[in-house]
Amino acid sequence: MSFSTLLYRYFFFGWLFKDVNRGNLLERAAAWRHNRDQARWLPTYMRRWLWCGLFFYGLGMLVESLLNAPGLSVVFYVPCALAVPINAVIGAAWVGLRVVHAQA
Numbered sequence: 001m002s003f004s005t006l007l008y009r010y011f012f013f014g015w016l017f018k019d020v021n022r023g024n025l026l027e028r029a030a031a032w033r034h035n036r037d038q039a040r041w042l043p044t045y046m047r048r049w050l051w052c053g054l055f056f057y058g059l060g061m062l063v064e065s066l067l068n069a070p071g072l073s074v075v076f077y078v079p080c081a082l083a084v085p086i087n088a089v090i091g092a093a094w095v096g097l098r099v100v101h102a103q104a
Contacts, residue, residue: 011052013045013090039097046090053083 009015016038018031060076063069 011045011048013041016041036097039094042090042094042097046087046094049083049087049090053080053087056080056083 017035020028020031020035022028023031056076057080060073060080063076064073
């Protein structure tokens with residue numbers, strides 16, 4: 001597997017899941033069960049994005065304070081800011097697949 005594919009799979013989880021809108025009723029039910037089982041990996045992806053966000057925030061602070069370059073620090077603050085909505089999406093997917101189904 002190429003490095004770019006590995007890097008994509010390290011940060012994005014879409015490859016773990018199956019489309020529940022394809023196939024007949026039994027295939028869709030099997031895909032739903034598969035997706036519920038794969039949801040166990042979503043907290044791992046949340047942690048990865050959290051640590052990357054914190055890392056880029058730290059780099060942004062470092063560049064802004066040591067180099068006194070607020071324009072350059074934006075390069076590091078933007079990935080940090082993007083980690084927040086990505087974690088929100090991952091959290092919503094995890095709640096939808098694991099927590100809500102367990103209560104139903």
